[in-house]
Amino acid sequence: MLRSARELWLSFLAMLLITATYAAMLFFTSETPAAGSFYGHTVGIIGFLLMLMTETLYSLRKRTRSARLGRMSDWLQLHIFTGIVGPYMVLLHSSWKFNGLAGATMLLTAVIVLSGFVGRYIYTRIPRTADGIEDQGRIGQMQASTLANARRLMSLWHTVHIPIGMALFTSAFVHILGALYYATFLK
Ligand code: HEM
Ligand code: HEM
Secondary structure, three states: OOOOOHHHHHHHHHHHHHHHHHHHHHHHOOOOOOOOOOHHHHHHHHHHHHHHHHHHHHHHHHHHHHHHOOOHHHHHHHHHHHHHHHHHHHHHHHOOOOOHHHHHHHHEEEEHOOOHHHHHHHHHOOOOOOOEOOOOOHHOOOOHHHHHHHHHHHHHHHHHHHHHHHHHHHHHHHHHHHHHHHHHHOO
């Protein structure tokens, strides 16, 4: 599982398409789309919804442990796809300004995506079944000590990746409420 990197290629393709819409905006308006403009809002809102899906769906699927809801590997691929494309849209939303709380939220977003790549790398070092359970049958192929290290690293990694997500969504909600109140509704 996760060895084909299919979700990374699909993310790359989606980012190319989104970049094309951004380039079209630049071409037709000759200015960087502002975060509070129609385009800026649209990419900000869709990107944020994709990030919310990233934060919740995989965890929910992981906890239900019901195979009827689809394979864990597919859910993790979706997690990674929305976890790359969502933040990219939010980056285009920022209009390349990173002041105050919004800038800090963007920084946390970048950190969680980078940490995701590290986690993906460690995750693929541990042999698993398609449903994400460690595959005892294949563990023999690896040195036991290497595997124990990978497991330890993975749980250490969880203790970093998860709190960053929580901090990120807390500051994102404050930013969204503040930005909508001061920059959109008070205009
Ligand atoms: C994780 C999600 C988000 C991040 C990281 C983010 C980040 C940013 C950044 C970096 C800016 C530029 C700040 C500056 O001028 O220096 C900005 C502006 C803005 N954002 Fe977001 N944003 C997010 C989601 C949203 C959403 C969902 C909305 C709307 C519903 C929104 C509404 C706005 C508005 C209206 C502005 C313009 C504020 C102004 O003109 O002063 N943002 N955002
Ligand atoms: C908005 C961005 C992201 C958010 C909010 C986010 C959030 C989370 C959360 C909350 C978990 C814990 C799931 C659980 O055990 O219940 C998780 C796990 C994970 N994430 Fe992300 N993530 C993001 C982006 C990424 C990216 C871009 C990648 C890969 C390139 C990635 C790879 C992983 C991996 C490998 C796991 C561990 C899966 C497991 O142990 O079962 N994440 N993420």
